[in-house]
Each structure stands twice: as structure tokens, then as C-alpha cells.
Amino acid sequence: MRVIYNEQMAELAHLLGEMAGLAGSAMERATQSLLQADLALAEQVISESDRIAELIQDAEEKAFALLALQAPVAGDLRQVVSTIQIVADVNRMGALALHVAKVARRRHPNHALPESVNGYFAEMGRIAVNMGASAREVLETRDPERAAQLNEDDEAMDDLHRHLFTLLMDRDWKYGVAAAVDVTLLGRYYERFADHAVEIGRRVIFLVTGVLPPDPDSES
Numbered sequence: 001m002r003v004i005y006n007e008q009m010a011e012l013a014h015l016l017g018e019m020a021g022l023a024g025s026a027m028e029r030a031t032q033s034l035l036q037a038d039l040a041l042a043e044q045v046i047s048e049s050d051r052i053a054e055l056i057q058d059a060e061e062k063a064f065a066l067l068a069l070q071a072p073v074a075g076d077l078r079q080v081v082s083t084i085q086i087v088a089d090v091n092r093m094g095a096l097a098l099h100v101a102k103v104a105r106r107r108h109p110n111h112a113l114p115e116s117v118n119g120y121f122a123e124m125g126r127i128a129v130n131m132g133a134s135a136r137e138v139l140e141t142r143d144p145e146r147a148a149q150l151n152e153d154d155e156a157m158d159d160l161h162r163h164l165f166t167l168l169m170d171r172d173w174k175y176g177v178a179a180a181v182d183v184t185l186l187g188r189y190y191e192r193f194a195d196h197a198v199e200i201g202r203r204v205i206f207l208v209t210g211v212l213p214p215d216p217d218s219e220s
Helices: 002-036 039-070 074-107 115-141 144-148 150-169 176-209
Strands: none
Touching: 002 039, 002 074, 002 115, 002 176, 039 074, 074 115, 074 176, 115 144, 115 150, 115 176, 144 150, 144 176, 150 176
């Protein structure tokens, strides 16, 4: 039974890593569609979201089957419960990339972003993609030190998000209310994407060590 349990957990870890990688790839294409007003890329992200949804369902079924059939206790139970929580975080990452793509599609053939903020979103997209790749690595390696480093990337994302608000609140903002709403929503999507990647790191640390690091948002 122990061998079967370990094999199932390893399979689930690989599946979670694959999903995090897909979420990062989706955010990369969604960012390109946003910056380039590329309808084809936006449609690709939207159509491929079904693949992430299928994997999410598969991962949830496998995790709940482990609970029901293996009846884990102590450290094993911690692993399974953490995995279920990680599934939810990866699911949200994929959904946030989908939201970005939908904004790009809704504003097509126009650009959703004023040119003056393109640089901010290009950098936020780069950070988000890197965090998606890091989340995949952490899920597959279970490296708590690497998991803790996700906080550093999140701090850079938070800095960019704060700067965006500075621009929006400036009396010289000249792009109107609709653009301000889009920029506000999109900035939030990228910030939350990063937050969920950090949460995955926290859960992996808990899974490995039994100690859940403090929530960085609660400390700010």
C-alpha cells in the first residue's frame, strides 16, 4: 500500500507541475495578445483553457481518491490536503490568464492598454511567466528553499502594481475612464496570479517541513 501511495503522490505532483506550466504559458500568450492586440493569440488562450480545466478535474479526483481510499494520517494527510489546496491555486492562475485574454479580445481591434503603460504590463507579464515556471519547478522538486524565493518575485510584481496606481491617480491621466478600469482590472489579474504562485510555494514548504510560513499579505 505504501508503494502505491507514493506512486500516486508522485503522479499527482507531476500533474500539478504540468498545470502550473500551462498556466504560465497561457499568461505568456495572454500578455502578448494584450500588448499586440492579437486576437488569434487571445482566442488560443481561451480555447486552450479547457485543457487546464480537464487537468484540474483530474487532479481533484486523484487527490480525493487518495483521501477516500488510502485514509492518510499525520504527514501523509498533510500532503494530500496541501495538494488539494494547491490544485485550487493553480486553477486560479489559469483563470487569471484567461481573464487577461478576454480583455484583449473584448477590446480588439483596439489595444486595451494605453501605450504609456505597455512597459509596465510587459514586465508584469515577464514576472508572471517566470513565477509560473518557478511554481512548476517547485511542485516537481519539492525544494522548500526554491519555494521561498517566489516571495522575491512577488515583491517586484507588487512594486509594479503600486506604480500603476500612481499613474492612474495622476491628474495628468488622459486616457479616460474605460482605459483606467481596464488597467486597474488587468493589474489586479497579474498581481493575483503572482499571489497564487507564492501560495503554492508556501504550501510546498508546509508539505515538506510541516511548518506553514507566514502569509506575506497579512504582514504588509
